[in-house]
Amino acid sequence: MAKREGTPTSPEPKRNEEPSELLRELVAHLRQNRTQLREEWVVRITETRLLTAMTKEEIFAEATSVYDSYVEALETEAFEALQAYARNLSERIIPRGVETHEVVGIVLLLRDVLARSLFAKYQNDFKKLNRILDAYEPAANRIANTVAVGFVQERERVIRQQQEAIRELSTPVLQVRERLLILPIIGVIDPQRARQLTEQLLRGIRTNRAKVVVIDITGVAAMDVTVANHLVQTVEASRLLGATVIVTGLSPEIAQTLVTIGVDLGKMNTVGDLQGGIEQAERLLGYKVERLAEPRSA
């Protein structure tokens, strides 16, 4: 239990204490008793079996910085700084496998440990205890909230990053020959994926120094106007990078969509199927193309 230190509470409390004065007194108490309170908190963290992914030393190190940030947030009420700290902390501990309930858990434990030390300190002055708690509780709850939100934000950011990586892997831009890229598109494309594909392709053109790109949309059932527009923009942007685009596998439905948005199909390089598109591309690149005789069916 925390020792009562500092000036003993007077039986006759001051009548007009400002909340900020109370907070200052509270912060001073938390700083004075830092060592014991932090120790007590770490004990309770271990008892409750939180942060099991971390070693004792790591818990102690993080506990120290969390404690100090907690007290500083109480003092300065600078919650933006606390949120930035929380995201930073999360960035460190998420890869260690720490979960949301653990982070919320330890912050609530700290809140409780500190609250109990206040009960102990002001136990002889009920009125003052009430006033101190009036100042402490909203601030402490806001801290718990801020840290939890910061952690969750960071977690969501990591998940989005992983999703992005998965999306990139699932639609590779393939280099089949020197200066020739193929982008086979399969399935449903939403505008966000379309935009991502365009950016990936443009980067690929630059990296691979591609002069011809074959975009195969045989596997695409339908395209709304927005996505069709993305396709057109992809063709135009590729040209700005010096690459010619051949679109293959254009279904009659998609052709119609393109015409609807004002695309002159005569100006767009289209070939019926992927094989034909690759041959066309090779011709453009100066390769001699010879189609082998069709195998006789048995």
Place this chain on the structure above:
Amino acid sequence: MSAGEIRVAINSDQDIVSARQKGRVMANELGFSSGDATLIATAISELARNIVSYARKGQITLKMLNGLNRQGIAVIASDDGPGIADIRQALRDGFSTSGSLGLGLPGVRRLMDEFDITSQPGRGTVVAVKKWRQ
């Protein structure tokens, strides 16, 4: 920690470059990808250009946005110029048109996530656009 809001006076074509460079810096600070920062800088350039071309002077305000779960940037282009008589016409989007005709507002709208415009003949114009970090 830098300013959450920056105002750039737009009086000449030099200010166009200045505004978009500041926009890029702010976008980088907000953690936007390089590609998105380019989109934002390009939008700023077009909006500033409209001010110079049609109103001769005005202001671009760049604001850092702190949403509930996301961050973003707001660009507000305001001027006391002649205003736009037919906003619907100005926003008409022909997908396959080549740019550099008129105000290029449909293009600016495509570059950003949110787009808002207030304008009346004789009352100037305010265009407010936002982009959020993905």
Place this chain on the structure above:
Amino acid sequence: MEVPILKQGSVLIATFQAALSDADLNQLRMGLVQQVVKFRSRAVIVDVTAMDVMDSFASRTLREISHMIRLRGAETVIVGIQPEVAFAMVQLGLTLEGVATALDLEEGLAYLNEKFKTTN
């Protein structure tokens, strides 16, 4: 702002800087045409690798440069447009239609070589 213009045989190579103002672009347009006349160049390569933003004015200027230089019987190739810049340009509907483009200086020269070979 000074834009370096190099002469490589019958080709002029102009390297655009990052933060060119409208006034700079206007000067460049006139300057390039003068140089083409002075050196009787057959082609101009405009390298925009350093341009981090290409807006409607820059795009229009490049098209005008290409047009004016063609009137002098020379070819223009724009090289070095960055992927992100290209993406932003097409969102704005700026396609540099009618102007030849290539990935970079090396590709631009290769393109001109091909073109001059076939037209000779």
